[in-house]
Amino acid sequence: MKVGIIGGTGDIGKGMALRLSQNHEVIIGSRKEEKATLSCDACCEFLKELNLPFDLTASTNQGVIDTCDIIIFSVPPETLQITIDSLTGLEGKLVVSLMNPMERKDYFRYAPPEEGSAAMQLQKMLPDSKVIAAFNNIPAKQWNQISEILDYSVCVCGDYEEEKQIVMELVNSISELQALNAGPLAVSATVEAITPLVINIAKFNKMRDVGVYFR
């Protein structure tokens, strides 16, 4: 399966590209193809130096949609609407949301849109796509540390069972991540809210890169 990352030049997008391209055909997408190419070249260089196999190319966000089976949305929630408005052809596609809308005051607070969660908002914007929430609670820095084992639990939520299964397999293909079926897409509100929680826990307890394990 071809995996495309919309907003693939951001920190998390790049980290996911590094991790996923070792086992999958991955396309880094960006609004501008040159930006995607720069990011892709840096990733390829990095993986070559480590003598790791990879299958990674660059394209526009639209190119990702036109050619990929799994479309990962790794964009800031604030720019979601403008990104969606600039794209076509998402009907019927498997779309993965890893967005966690939050605001920072004296601590980080979950700030969901009125739909209930970012994933539910994305599903409403794309009624003919199949939105699955996953990868929400993985500490951002851990994506890039590719020599480090990732063994967190990863909640996967969605209303399409077949697509949920595909995303769970994708999760389980990365390092030692453990995919867990967390139920329908509505549950993504709780899963997204765990991200500001773990950031707060790290801060208040002098811990680093806190993730979550359900056992």
Added chain:
Amino acid sequence: MKVGIIGGTGDIGKGMALRLSQNHEVIIGSRKEEKATLSCDACCEFLKELNLPFDLTASTNQGVIDTCDIIIFSVPPETLQITIDSLTGLEGKLVVSLMNPMERKDYFRYAPPEEGSAAMQLQKMLPDSKVIAAFNNIPAKQWNQISEILDYSVCVCGDYEEEKQIVMELVNSISELQALNAGPLAVSATVEAITPLVINIAKFNKMRDVGVYFR
């Protein structure tokens, strides 16, 4: 410090009494003292058989408030108002909420009151008490399995730093539980919501007694 459990004859209340009474002076409270005594006798019998030390007595819920320093509310969220209305003297007291309001449809959903969380609702009902949320996500059955090690992460939320510290020490005194400062009381909404999440995860992934670890 004397620890009292309001609603101490329920499953979780009894399990907490078994665990806490090994290191603390604990009073099981109930609406009716006879009920508390029955429950207390059973706990004492059980601990004696295991040759474990304990300090456990019974009283009414009002008796718990009159004599204890830490008041744990282990009542179903539905009966919270009626319980509060029947009690006096909670002003200035350290009150612990472990309530997780939820509803069961095809899966468990977090069903918070309009205040945002059960702990925030309790704080509103008791404006002169110091409410701390803790112990929310521990699988109910694990309280009673006192030969089993409990090593979950326990989020502790509250707006009173000194009282939060006391509750964190209480958490850390039980088996190998790890207390984590999760921030102000408002964060309890996310912590409470994790309980239906872990119940769903257990159900959908054929796991048992799922708890949470933040690492």
